[in-house]
Amino acid sequence: MGLDKTPDLGAIEERARQLWEDTGIYRFDPDAPGEIYSIDTPPPYVSAAHLHVGHAMSYSQAEFIVRYQRMRGRNVFYPMGFDDNGLPTERFVEKKYGINKARTTRSEFRELCLKETGEIAIGYERFWRKLGLSVDWRLRYSTIDDHCRRTSQLSFLDLHAKGRVYRSEEPVFWDPSMQTALAQADLETITRTSTLHDIAFRAPDGRDLVISTTRPELIPSCVALYFNPTDERYQSLAGGRALVPVAGHEVPILSDDDVKIDYGTGLMMVCTFGDGADVQRWKRDGLELRLGVDAAGKMTDVAGAYAGLDTDAARKRILADLEAAGALRGSKKIEQQVAVSERTQRPTEFQMKPHWYIRVLDLTDELLARSVELNWHPDYMKVRLDAWIEGLKYDWNITRQRFYGVPFPVWYCDGCGAVVLATEDELPVDPLESSPVTPCPKCGGTAFVGDPDVMDTWMTSSLTPHINANWAHSPDRPPPAPLPMTLRVQAYEIIRTWLFYTLVKSHLHDNTLPWTDVMMSGWGLNEQGKKFSKRDLESKKEGQFNKYDPEDVIDKYGADALRFWAAGSHLGHDLRYHEEDVKVGRKLVLKLWNVARLVEQYAPDFDPSTIVSIAQRTPEDRWIVGQLERLLPVVARGFDTYDYAIARDALDHFFWAEFCDDYIELVKDRFWTEDSYTDAERASARSTLWEVLRTLLGLYAPFLPFVTEELYQYMYAAHEDALSIHVTRWPDAPAALTPEVPEIETLRVLLQAVRSERTRTRLPQGRPLTELVVDADEPATRATLEAMTQSLAAAARARSIRFGSAATETQLPGLRIDIVPEEKAEAS
């Protein structure tokens, strides 16, 4: 019996996990008492090779709140999903199995993806359990599973029924290397060096019209020239036409307020399509379509002699031809911002494709109102969403030309081209592998072509609340939580995507917010303050410790220690990872453990029914209880505002400085020198030690779920009726606080001064003093200290206390001390 001198963290963690599993305390029961507290967790991509400690950080931060709310009596719904939708998975599987997509059906391919990602997800789940996430694993979902495909397709049907979905052939952002369309949110802007060429067109009167462009290969695709209407140099050209060099066709000359007079020559060309501005002018002014680049990034027939070349080759050729024709008037290097595909970093082109869109541009005001409704933590993150909403320029293009993904539940009638939608009870459906159950409602035809495209992955990710709520009524799902959910947890860089799209979906489907609160975590960064890179993890060799691998870190220092590190940055702020900080976490775990050993030693087999009332306790005991009571609202406020770091800081300070360093040191003497104290004083100490440790375990439980569980089970569970500390009541301060005991503060100052003097005079802390001289100017202070001579002498390790004249100042004005070491006293 008795706690081991050194805890076996691995065994403790395993025991706790087993207990949680056996008792099912994290399983959601819709009928359980308490207000429902539901969490919309980010489904991590499972195609990535490794998790890093940054993942541990952000998921831990959310989990602190979850555990706190559970102890607050909320009925917690805490699911976890995995994102195995999308391109990384597709590429991974394609490569691994050497798939020829022409000979594989979507469903066969999907099965392989599910198999692969399922295996990776098992490893992920194992890790999340190891980290101590209190997830109800029955709620696990996969974004490509039947339930999620059904939910996504139902979302499409519902939005279609509501008139929110439309199909249109328009210029779409296009990634030529992936050969798929992209949405506005899939783009990034990079800065690169480019060459701006001055090229002469020809006016009808034969004069040169020089424009500047970085993309001369699009000259055959030129459909107009533009100038600013206030630019006197070109006003006479309005309504006229210009001859395009080399290509030889004519284009209209138009004006536009947005043309910068001082850029280049003030005259510009518009092509179909060089950039988004071209698209806008093309649409607005009804320009001709001369698509110059095809889906694979090669020049089209429009490019004449350059057809079939890729854009770079065409650019070189046409520059040479322009030069030969005397149309190239100059070239210079410039810094240029260019839109690239976020995933491939390739500059985007435009393609004309029939695509499905969700109309969102008219929702700006409504979405901004939703943003106001939402409780943002931290609140300044709100402006990021608002800025995105206000900057929207395009409806949401939900079509992607990928093989793998959620198909559209759509067929096109072979006879009349009518769109035929699947019915709800057919979902999930793959239109390439099945047909409508009824003939075409328009022409009665029975031949159909399934829509070959798949949905943008955000079509699914934006539905995580609906997936969790089983909005689609999929069979065999565990009990769902109602919508809206309580909390969304995510990092700030995907506000414009995940948060925005989720908001759109809930607004359109349910006319509500998806959740009431949102909590933004920052990023875990490596020691250099950079994002974790593949290299940070790839250096890992089998069986070798990698400081960024969270499983390795847990094996070495314990899960509680890693979680402790995660609590080190304020909400929404990035946190650099240092192994040293995890060691501090382990130190805390060991300290708690040793305090428990001390309590066990001084208060063995404590019977809570014999607890001494606060009023009956000694000043030291009333002091620490009063301090603890004053700590409670600080910790609670931290958790209530999602600022777990405030909670941790306050808790750590109380535990280390007040409880361990001072209170325990003060109280020890009662058990060491029996004769100097009464049994009542010892009983008071036992009650206090027992009680304060119990409260501390509760307060630390959200951060350190393992060690607190172990100690709770060992010392307290038998006296309470809870299965686990994690379902015990959160400690609240009593209505009437225990009065503060200021004399103990004076005592602490005095002890600090004694310790400091010992250091200064190189006197070991443990060596007894013959005498401690205390000099207090204030009679009240002196009287207070005189009443506590016993404790003071014991804690200062002084054989006697004398009140007289002393010279060493303490931190308290008017209070001085002197110490008389043994040898010196004997000599005098």
Place this chain on the structure above:
RNA sequence: AGGCCCGUAGCUCAGUUGGUCAGAGCACCGCCCUUACAAGGCGGGUGUCGCCGGUUCGAGCCCGGCCGGGCCUACCA
């Protein structure tokens, strides 16, 4: 170029509404194997609070302008 966040000790970070606000932990140095803990205890801050102005009796905090970093936005051809 614009928006938001950040810049405090060697490192990671606290510093509510301007008035013991120059702080914590780590690291480092010194002493101590004192009966919970040497994977420990005790003591020690080592600083131009990014820079320059302004408001104020008083600025790490408020205002303006710079510099540096991050995230996001942007059609400059």
